[in-house]
Amino acid sequence: MVTIEIDGKQYEAQEGRTILEVARSNQIHIPTLCFHPALKPSGSCKLCAVEVIGKTGKAVTMLSCILKVKDGMQIKTTGPLVTRARRNAFRRLIAMAPQSKRLRQMAAEENIDLGAPADGCIRCRLCIRVCKEIVGAGALKMARRDGQSLVVPVAGRCLGCGTCATLCPTHVIKITDVDGTRTISIRDEVIGRQPLKKCEGCGKWYATASFADLIEQRTAEHPHLKEHHAYCPTCAKLFSDRLEVIKKQATKQQMILR
Ligand code: SF4
Ligand code: FES
Numbered sequence: 001m002v003t004i005e006i007d008g009k010q011y012e013a014q015e016g017r018t019i020l021e022v023a024r025s026n027q028i029h030i031p032t033l034c035f036h037p038a039l040k041p042s043g044s045c046k047l048c049a050v051e052v053i054g055k056t057g058k059a060v061t062m063l064s065c066i067l068k069v070k071d072g073m074q075i076k077t078t079g080p081l082v083t084r085a086r087r088n089a090f091r092r093l094i095a096m097a098p099q100s101k102r103l104r105q106m107a108a109e110e111n112i113d114l115g116a117p118a119d120g121c122i123r124c125r126l127c128i129r130v131c132k133e134i135v136g137a138g139a140l141k142m143a144r145r146d147g148q149s150l151v152v153p154v155a156g157r158c159l160g161c162g163t164c165a166t167l168c169p170t171h172v173i174k175i176t177d178v179d180g181t182r183t184i185s186i187r188d189e190v191i192g193r194q195p196l197k198k199c200e201g202c203g204k205w206y207a208t209a210s211f212a213d214l215i216e217q218r219t220a221e222h223p224h225l226k227e228h229h230a231y232c233p234t235c236a237k238l239f240s241d242r243l244e245v246i247k248k249q250a251t252k253q254q255m256i257l258r
Contacts, residue, residue, distance in 0.1 A: 002071035007078065019064035019075055020048055030064050030077055031086065031106055033093070041065040045093060047106075049085035051076040061085040087112050116148045119187050120172035127151060127164035127173060127186075135163055136214075139191055151186055158184055158192020160208030182208050201235030 001012050006019075006028055013022040018041070023030050033045040041063075048064045053074040061081050076082060090107045091114065097103060098118045107114045128140045128151065139157035142149050160182045165173040176183045177196060182205075184191040194208035207215075216229060231239060 002069055002073075004069050004071070004073040004075060006075045013069045015069070017069055019050060019052075019062075019067050019069055019073075022069055023050075023064065023075075023077065028077055031110055032065060033103075033106070035065045046089035047086055047093075049082060049089065051079055051081045083110075083112070086110055090114060116146060119150065120170050121151055121186070122170055123149065123151070124169060125151070126167045126169070130163050130167050135159065135161055137161075140164060140186075153186070153189060153191040158194070159210040159214055160184060160192050160194030160196075161211040161214075164191070177205055180205060197230075199232035199235055200230040201239065202232060204232050206232035 002015055004011055004013055004019075004022065006023060006026070011022060011026055020030055020032065020035065020041075030050065031047045033047050034042055035045075035048065043063045043066050046063060049061045050064045051059050052062045052067065054060050059076075059081055061084075064075075064077075090103065090110070090112050094100065094103050094107070094114050104114060104117070123142075125142070128142065131140050132138045137157050137159050139154050139159070140151055141154050143152045144150075145152070162175045162182070162184060165171075165175045165184060173184065173186050173191070176185070180196050180198075181193060182196050183193045194210050196205035197207055197209050197212050198204065199206045212229060219229075
């Protein structure tokens with residue numbers, strides 16, 4: 001048997017046991033994730049760090065799931081060194097598993113702030129800028145929520161064109177076309193929901209009515225463009241190619257007849 005000190009209190013422990021085993025058998029809390037009593041310790045998660053006074057008298061952090069007790073060992077399971085080691089460990093783990101609720105809950109229990117969960121947006125503002133500068137709808141803006149700057153919808157402005165989703169480099173803005181309705185969303189928030197129009201050529205849903213109206217207005221001064229507004233891009237291309245061929249044939253015929 002050896003005598004060790006944990007958090008200022010003395011405990012008798014069997015030689016060969018780890019600090020974690022001795023702490024747990026004395027109801028002392030140390031967080032762990034990679035430890036399993038039926039397996040050899042691997043020291044992977046690093047959450048079980050504790051402060052140990054080394055031979056030189058200097059305090060160092062060590063992994064309690066690996067380090068075996070020695071007579072006279074002085075251990076602290078809390079304090080600035082331990083908090084720093086655990087914070088680093090939690091941050092490293094959350095970067096690898098950002099979706100893990102368990103990690104966030106464990107960190108909160110240890111009073112470690114991991115910041116807000118990543119939402120997939122890199123704040124490049126391409127979506128906001130294109131919607132304002134080119135489309136002219138202004139359906140997106142930056143807003144502060146829970147201490148974070150987020151891209152959020154401006155209610156009632158989205159035309160459903162999907163330009164924001166096309167430009168978004170991380171594809172966090174989604175377009176869903178179901179039963180003649182287009183929904184554009186970011187995270188789990190709806191930016192806009194609009195009815196779709198059917199292509200008069202092939203019958204496919206191809207654009208929202210609001211966006212088609214906008215294009216109609218914008219191209220009002222160019223009537224030759226209007227003949228393709230009722231078609232999806234594929235049919236419009238097909239018809240415009242045919243139109244070109246017909247025009248060329250007509251010119252050729254006129255030249256022959258002259
Ligand atoms: S949603 Fe996409 S386009 Fe908009 S700021 Fe975030 S990453 Fe950039
Ligand atoms: S429990 Fe994971 S490193 Fe010790």
